[in-house]
Amino acid sequence: MSRAEESPIVNGTLIRIRDLAVRIGDRVIASVPELEVGPGECVAIVGESGSGKTTTLLAALGLVGDVSDLGVRRVDISGEITVCGVDVMAAGPAELRGIRGSRAALVMQSPQAALNPTMRLGTLMRRALARHGVKGAAARSRAEEAVKAVLLDPVIMRRYPHQVSGGQAQRFAIALALALGAEIVLADEPTSALDVTVQAEVVAVLRRLRDERGLAVLLVSHDLALVSTIADRVLVMRDGAVVESGPAAELFDRPCDAYTRELVAAVPALPSREEER
Ligand SMILES: Nc1ncnc2c1ncn2[C@@H]1O[C@H](COP(=O)(O)OP(=O)(O)OP(=O)(O)O)[C@@H](O)[C@H]1O
Numbered sequence: 001m002s003r004a005e006e007s008p009i010v011n012g013t014l015i016r017i018r019d020l021a022v023r024i025g026d027r028v029i030a031s032v033p034e035l036e037v038g039p040g041e042c043v044a045i046v047g048e049s050g051s052g053k054t055t056t057l058l059a060a061l062g063l064v065g066d067v068s069d070l071g072v073r074r075v076d077i078s079g080e081i082t083v084c085g086v087d088v089m090a091a092g093p094a095e096l097r098g099i100r101g102s103r104a105a106l107v108m109q110s111p112q113a114a115l116n117p118t119m120r121l122g123t124l125m126r127r128a129l130a131r132h133g134v135k136g137a138a139a140r141s142r143a144e145e146a147v148k149a150v151l152l153d154p155v156i157m158r159r160y161p162h163q164v165s166g167g168q169a170q171r172f173a174i175a176l177a178l179a180l181g182a183e184i185v186l187a188d189e190p191t192s193a194l195d196v197t198v199q200a201e202v203v204a205v206l207r208r209l210r211d212e213r214g215l216a217v218l219l220v221s222h223d224l225a226l227v228s229t230i231a232d233r234v235l236v237m238r239d240g241a242v243v244e245s246g247p248a249a250e251l252f253d254r255p256c257d258a259y260t261r262e263l264v265a266a267v268p269a270l271p272s273r274e275e276e277r
Pocket of ligand 1: 222
């Protein structure tokens with residue numbers, strides 16, 4: 001059952017998905033009738049392992065079909081996907097590169113693995129900005145501003161990835177997205193490799209950026225307690241399908257679907273959103 005029809009229609013929607021279906025052979029690995037993320041909104045996709053969360057996130061950035069080049073079984077994708085005004089299903093590689101990383105940034109579970117270990121964070125940041133045409137003093141001030149926005153000391157720019165903690169690396173990945181001008185962050189289990197206190201720090205940074213700068217977040221997580229502290233709306237997936245979706249508070253207070261009820265019941269005490277703030 002879906003409460004999708006209750007979702008607000010947001011002007012300037014950053015991600016709009018309609019009737020997405022990702023198939024491998026006869027098997028539908030992700031089917032999403034409707035998903036919208038507007039400026040300053042956090043939408044979370046939750047569900048058990050293998051339910052299609054990551055596939056949905058990657059599909060939004062046009063990254064799902066890519067695996068067929070690697071000799072993996074052919075992945076078919078259908079539906080409508082618009083990200084930052086770009087029709088992802090029709091866009092060519094150059095147009096997709098224009099939104100990925102800059103306007104819509106992917107933040108993965110383990111940023112340290114994604115950061116070049118031979119470069120200081122400052123060099124990584126400068127190179128990324130240079131690729132987007134930002135150089136010199138403009139690059140330095142953008143980098144410093146972004147690093148401060150995620151509550152990191154700019155001195156971190158002199159360190160190598162192995163010299164920072166997991167939480168700092170994750171916040172640096174978010175800073176990189178901000179410096180490049182991201183309007184939306186697509187975060188796949190961004191805190192699952194971190195310990196609980198550090199998880200809270202990373203989520204607090206995302207929440208602050210959402211509240212203060214209108215940064216939108218599409219968050220994939222299996223951690224309902226965490227999701228309840230940041231998400232405005234939630235989609236619950238199981239076996240590749242959306243079983244329930246709706247405003248977070250409503251979905252946690254009065255889950256309609258039996259599977260959502262099970263998920264909610266499995267979290268001993270969902271922290272109240274006000275308490276967290
Ligand atoms: N390229 C692929 N080839 C074959 N199967 C795939 C491929 N991509 C995803 N799948 C399968 O599709 C299903 C959905 O995967 P997906 O990674 O989206 O799930 P998930 O909900 O993100 O899981 P997790 O929480 O474990 O990351 C899984 O059964 C996965 O094994």
